[in-house]
Amino acid sequence: MDIASNNKAIKLKVRDQLLQGHEMTTKVQQLLSQDGSDLGPAKDLVEKILGSFNDIISALDSFEPISPSALVTAVEGSQNASCDNDGKLEDSGDSHKKLGPGCSIRISGWFRFGSIFSVFRKKSETWTVESTVLEDTFSWRKYGQKQILNTKFPRSYFRCTHKYTQGCKATKQVQKLESEPRMFSITYIGNHTCNTNEVTPKIKPCIHHDEIITDSEEIQSPSLMTSMKEEEENHHHGSSTESDLQLVWQEMLVFEEEHHHHHEAVYGCGETSTSINGLDSADLWSWQQFSV
DNA sequence: TGCATTTGACCGGG
């Protein structure tokens, strides 16, 4: 099998997996919508499923092989996008779609998997995600927090833990959405150049949706997905998988472009460890060590 | 004790 067809096969496999996950998530959501049932197990299941989504997508995303202008709509300055008091998201762009109650956003080309997690993906190195979860597959260290003018919630600043050890320039900014306090706007700036293979995966807490959105003072819970990922990595030993995924990612983007599938971007939660402190009106968010 | 977070100070761009 040549490289092209191999990549195609991988691409299809990834797509299949994601679509399967979508179906499962949809079913579980239906369960959750039913009154009177015990929601605990269902919520856990959703957490796992969405964690898988985020795992895959984060892995793909981390390679940043985005082909020029791909289908991903430019969202230069998307970190400035925010919901005003009327719940409308402001954006300089001209392509908008509805995101939840009262929020319109510029849409990137992506798959539709649900309504938990939406993405403003961009061609280059800055993109914004809206999610109920604050986690991804990278290791972040908080270096600042700022109250932004005319916003209710402070913005937190994070840099890659490996900034100094490996010169990784990736940063991210996190801010609660005023229109939907359950959601966080997460802006990723720059791509990770750190060698995550050097980082020893750690079993760390995984945040559950409910915990994130509550006003709990301190949140830490065990991760299920991290160990799974760890095992997976032991099987793949990294390198070839990475290049495969990079190519797959490119092809996925092109694939979507070719088929004119420009959807609202939605996918699930991550499974990294996240420690969240003081989620009150002056929210402080703190990502702790985690690695791919 | 070492590492992560907090938070006021500082800096640069508009």
Added chain:
DNA sequence: CCCGGTCAAATGCA
């Protein structure tokens, strides 16, 4: 000069 982003000393925590 204002504001957003970053720095770095102080503080917290395991």
